[in-house]
Amino acid sequence: MLFPRIRRHLGRRGALLVIVGAGEIIWGLQFVLDPAPNPQGLTLLTEVAPVHYWAWMWVVAGVAAVAAATVRIGRDWPGFAAALAPPTVWSTAYVAAGLAGEYTRGLWIAAWYLSSHVGVIMWASAIPEFAAAPPAVPAARPVKEGAA
Incomplete structure (x- = not known):
């Protein structure tokens, strides 16, 4: 069977x-492929580059994670x-937006990223x-009576 072999190889x-x-690739692609993604709460990032560029970080990181799974x-x-x-x-950007009052929901999103992702x-x-079990201690063999 293919899947047990893959599962054994990956661990x-x-x-x-x-x-x-895979999740990061999908998350990034939804921003990359959307012609006008909503960058709400990401002002800290979008002041440097458009949200499409930042979305590529998710895609590249996801590809790197999948590749690292095979080593x-x-x-x-x-x-x-x-x-x-x-x-x-992205958590950092959401915290900044939340603390600045620009996007108060950003604090909740940051907490979610930090707990469920990071x-x-x-x-x-x-x-x-x-997780190896402790080594088993072999039981002593009983000695037969009358055996020399």
Whole structure:
């Protein structure tokens, strides 16, 4: 079967990177492909570049996360770092807009990004791939009576 083989190859960390990466690609593409995306609350970013440009950060980070899912454990950290960048940057913009009173809902959106995106990615990057059970202590063999 194809899926169990892929799942074994990716492992837990790789599977999470694929899921998060795919989500980031989709999230970024919705801004890239929309002819007039709503940049409400993203003034901090749109003062530097249009929202379409910032959306490419999501797409590129998602591709990097998916690519990092295929490498050996311990070498996947660039995927986690890439996955953290977009929600962290956009959270910062939403916090700035919320504190400035420009977009008060931005504080709620930032809290959501920080908990459901940044928090989950950081948690997943810290978990070991395989939680090994403690080694089993072999039981002593009973000695037969009369055996020399």
